[in-house]
Amino acid sequence: MSAYLLYPGCSWDSSARAYALSTGAVCRELGLELRQLEDWNCCGATEYLSVDTVPAYALISRNLALAARQQNGAKTLTAPCSLCYLNLSKADYYLEENPSLNEKVNRALEAGGMHYQPGTLEIRHLLDILLNDVGLDTIRRHVTRPLNGLRVAPYLGCLLSRPDYRQRFSHPDQPHELDLLLKALGADVVDYPLKTQCCGGHMTQIGPNTAYELLRRLLHGAEQYKAHLIATVCPMCQLNLDAYQHDVNRHFGTRFATPVLYFTQLMGLAFGLEPKALGIGLELVGAREALAHIGVETPPPAQAPQRGRRRKKKSEGLPMPSMPEDDQS
Amino acid sequence: MAHSPTPGDGLSLLEAVERKTPIPSRLEMCIQCGSCGGSCPSAADMEHTPRAIFALLRAGMDESVLHSNTPWICVSCYQCMVRCPQEIPITDIMYAIKNIAIQRGAAHKEEAAFSATFAEMVESYGRSFELGLATRYYLKHHPLRLPGMAPLGMGMLARRRMDLKPTRIKDVDGLRDILQAAREMEAAQ
Numbered sequence: 001m002s003a004y005l006l007y008p009g010c011s012w013d014s015s016a017r018a019y020a021l022s023t024g025a026v027c028r029e030l031g032l033e034l035r036q037l038e039d040w041n042c043c044g045a046t047e048y049l050s051v052d053t054v055p056a057y058a059l060i061s062r063n064l065a066l067a068a069r070q071q072n073g074a075k076t077l078t079a080p081c082s083l084c085y086l087n088l089s090k091a092d093y094y095l096e097e098n099p100s101l102n103e104k105v106n107r108a109l110e111a112g113g114m115h116y117q118p119g120t121l122e123i124r125h126l127l128d129i130l131l132n133d134v135g136l137d138t139i140r141r142h143v144t145r146p147l148n149g150l151r152v153a154p155y156l157g158c159l160l161s162r163p164d165y166r167q168r169f170s171h172p173d174q175p176h177e178l179d180l181l182l183k184a185l186g187a188d189v190v191d192y193p194l195k196t197q198c199c200g201g202h203m204t205q206i207g208p209n210t211a212y213e214l215l216r217r218l219l220h221g222a223e224q225y226k227a228h229l230i231a232t233v234c235p236m237c238q239l240n241l242d243a244y245q246h247d248v249n250r251h252f253g254t255r256f257a258t259p260v261l262y263f264t265q266l267m268g269l270a271f272g273l274e275p276k277a278l279g280i281g282l283e284l285v286g287a288r289e290a291l292a293h294i295g296v297e298t299p300p301p302a303q304a305p306q307r308g309r310r311r312k313k314k315s316e317g318l319p320m321p322s323m324p325e326d327d328q329s
Numbered sequence: 330m331a332h333s334p335t336p337g338d339g340l341s342l343l344e345a346v347e348r349k350t351p352i353p354s355r356l357e358m359c360i361q362c363g364s365c366g367g368s369c370p371s372a373a374d375m376e377h378t379p380r381a382i383f384a385l386l387r388a389g390m391d392e393s394v395l396h397s398n399t400p401w402i403c404v405s406c407y408q409c410m411v412r413c414p415q416e417i418p419i420t421d422i423m424y425a426i427k428n429i430a431i432q433r434g435a436a437h438k439e440e441a442a443f444s445a446t447f448a449e450m451v452e453s454y455g456r457s458f459e460l461g462l463a464t465r466y467y468l469k470h471h472p473l474r475l476p477g478m479a480p481l482g483m484g485m486l487a488r489r490r491m492d493l494k495p496t497r498i499k500d501v502d503g504l505r506d507i508l509q510a511a512r513e514m515e516a517a518q
Binding site (some may be wrong): 010013014015016017039040041042044045046047048049050051052053054055057058059062094097098101104105107108109110111112113114158159162163164172173197198200201202203205206207209210213214217243244246247281282284 | 349351352370371373374401402404405406407408410411420424425427428431439440441443444445447448451455456457459463466480481484485488489490491492496498499500503504506507508509510511512514515
């Protein structure tokens with residue numbers, strides 16, 4: 001399979017480390033080569049566009065120019081983060097639609113010795129690549145530990161299916177792509193009508209009360225459908241739902257404890273890979289209990305090292321036969 | 330961060346917004362149906378729904394629009410944009426209003442400061458830097474919220490989900506040249 005260029009985004013090696021680890025592990029299994037774009041810069045998230053227009057598009061387009069220069073036969077630039085994916089697609093689309101913006105952005109790029117011809121690249125989200133290029137049949141063939149009995153709420157967040165400039169997803173509100181993939185892994189995919197409702201985006205920073213209400217709705221929805229966990233495709237959604245779940249509980253007096261994992265982590269588990277290699281355990285709301293439903297034992301949450309020898313617990317039941325090694329410990 | 334000088338001083342806000350929106354704004358096509366506000370997940374916290382903003386814009390009530398919290402409460406979910414029967418690029422219009430509000434000094438200060446601080450980080454390193462952004466923004470605007478953030482920060486640090494140091498791209502000078510040229514272009518329009 002041809003190589004894809006990867007635009008990892010700023011969260012890839014930090015807050016979304018579990019996403020990076022699991023994507024790497026899953027792609028190795030599938031023989032999918034993701035070549036990281038060199039010297040990429042931040043896409044500006046939702047912030048740079050709020051401050052200025054031409055500079056925001058120039059900032060995004062520098063990455064497109066780099067990708068076009070480094071593509072070496074690869075037409076596809078893939079982004080695992082929904083926000084990066086949106087910004088890259090947005091710039092590509094608007095430069096094509098608006099010749100005057102295209103001219104300005106390209107004159108700015110010239111100042112850095114760069115150029116981008118809109119439409120040169122196909123910009124696609126990782127989920128789209130896995131579902132449509134790798135395909136469900138290949139994915140099914142790699143499943144050695146089906147996720148039967150694990151109830152998963154498929155959560156896509158806003159920006160994959162909206163505004164969907166190049167019409168790659170099935171529906172703006174109720175796209176079925178993630179459901180199909182999770183079902184291929186054997187998971188019990190619950191109905192989740194809120195699958196593309198907003199996680200609050202940057203509002204956890206600048207207007208927490210607005211964000212908490214949006215997060216509460218999502219967590220409540222997942223609970224109503226008795227989901228053991230929420231599967232996400234975006235580092236921003238994961239961060240908001242996972243890291244701020246405690247704050248949501250404090251704010252509303254609720255007791256949500258729904259782990260939020262990346263869909264690639266679930267793929268890795270279904271492929272029989274080691275939980276640790278998939279970044280399981282990096283989530284703040286632990287997934288241990290949820291993953292016990294599929295018989296996956298996860299490393300215990302990080303805690304202070306214990307001092308002294310561990311005492312063997314006296315058996316309270318009937319005497320049981322034991323192997324000699326057991327007694328030596 | 331240096332903002333582009335106000336483009337087209339003397340323009341009405343409606344005209345300025347139309348110029349800033351990267352695709353035709355189609356604001357004159359709005360039929361005031363309210364699909365936008367009805368679809369908006371954060372409308373409850375807005376001073377005006379998007380529909381009301383468009384009515385104010387067309388009525389020339391520029392100050393009300395520039396001082397409204399609406400574009401700053403917008404979560405950029407694009408729900409309104411895909412539902413608008415008149416295909417008005419509502420989310421992009423919200424960005425345009427924010428740009429102009431900042432340039433005309435009318436922006437909601439805290440929210441605008443978050444965006445500006447983020448932009449500064451990007452311009453310094455070429456990458457975003459969460460820890461730097463959070464500490465600088467909270468120290469200045471919400472110092473009392475900082476202690477409450479500590480457990481979250483520690484949890485993220487313990488799992489190595491937050492960098493202590495920013496990452497700088499190699500060609501940060503080239504990036505700055507590009508952004509500077511883009512700002513001049515923006516000012517000239």
